Amino acid sequence: MxxxxxxxxxxxxxxxxxxxxxxxxxxxxxxxxxxxxxxxxxxxxxxxxxxxxxxxxxxxxxxxxxxxxxxxxxxxxxxxxxxxxxxxxxxxxxxxxxxxxxxxxYLKGAITFDALVNSVDPLLASQIVWLDCLITNVDRTARNTNMLMWHKELWLIDHGAAFYFHHNWPNIEEQAKRPFVQIKDHVLLPVASELEAVDAAFKALLTSEIIRTIVGLIPEDWLTGVDSPFGTAQAHRDAYIQFLETRLQHSHIFVTEANHARKALI
Incomplete structure (x- = not known):
């Protein structure tokens, strides 16, 4: 890293x-x-x-x-x-x-990724699929890949649809342990054959300190808006941190779901 x-x-x-x-x-x-x-x-x-x-x-x-x-x-x-x-x-x-x-x-001159034209190696595909399972990103399908090819390299964009549960904030612990069934529609899933190896490597990188640092980047006034269900900005941050830490601890759930969905495709 x-x-x-x-x-x-x-x-x-x-x-x-x-x-x-x-x-x-x-x-x-x-x-x-x-x-x-x-x-x-x-x-x-x-x-x-x-x-x-x-x-x-x-x-x-x-x-x-x-x-x-x-x-x-x-x-x-x-x-x-x-x-x-x-x-x-x-x-x-x-x-x-x-x-x-x-x-x-802005990546000037970038073109939209097309799975029929652009190839992705299994390791990179597995890394992206794993990330999207972690963040519950429903928006990386063949219809809307949210990836760009720029200087012959693959770039990720547009993650506004991730963490979709935060529009309602149900039970965090329960949400964190759920399999991500929408992964069956992921444009890179057919190529993602190295999910177990990626799971081990990525969990080692995403320490508690890193997660807290990233969530800490969110401006306080964004966290205390009129539709926030939390009493303080820190309570709002803690909810994201709890979700991510719990989901990482139980990553085998979403990895297993992704592997089953992949087998059904191939």
Whole structure:
């Protein structure tokens, strides 16, 4: 594992370039004051801040595990930014997203991963399948792979649909021990033949300290929003930490489910 730096840079959004209307939450390409382009995920979008929290946790877990992820940054949107935007839908989105949002470094020239065209070796496929089982990511299917090919390498994007249970926060312990049955639709599952080896290696990397550090990146005001079921930001963080630590302790459950689903496919 390369050195993991547990900190996200902060940038100021300076220019709205274009909306990405293929995304359900209407993300956009923007330019920031560091002169880089970012895909901006808005806090005021339909899935709200919970999708941004999922992006941070999932994205940084992927980075710790050595998978390729565009850099994540906190991107600040000034209150006056959307006043000149002629599209009313976008203007509303900008207005509801004032403050800190989440940006992913824009991979210019990247193309969508296509399983019929792009091959992935079994180890990498197993690593991605294992991660998606851990974070309960329902959104890596053939219809919507959420992976890009950039400079002949595979990059992971868009994890806002992970941790889907946090939209309701049922019993954390029970959720953490559940098999991830949706893995049967994962675009890389047919190739993922090394899940047991990946399970042992990745569990060794994801220490309690690493998990707490990643969850600690979430801004406090995101955790104490109007729809938070927890009394404090720390209680909210602890719920994510408990889920991940319990799920890692019982990873054989989701690995077994993935292997059974794979055998049914091949």
């Amino acid at each position: 390369k050195h993991y730096s547990p900190e996200l840079r902060k940038v100021e959004v300076t220019r709205y370039v274009t909306p990405l209307r293929e995304g359900g939450s209407l993300p956009a390409i923007v330019e920031a004051d560091d002169e880089f382009l970012y895909v901006l995920k808005f806090r005021g979008a339909g899935q709200g801040i919970k999708a941004l929290m999922a992006e941070i946790i999932a994205g940084e877990l992927a980075r710790v595990l050595g998978l390729r992820m565009p850099e994540l940054v906190f991107a600040h949107l000034d209150e006056a930014f959307g006043r000149t935007e002629p599209d009313e839908e976008i203007q509303d989105l900008l207005r509801f997203s004032e403050g800190w949002n989440l940006g992913l470094h």
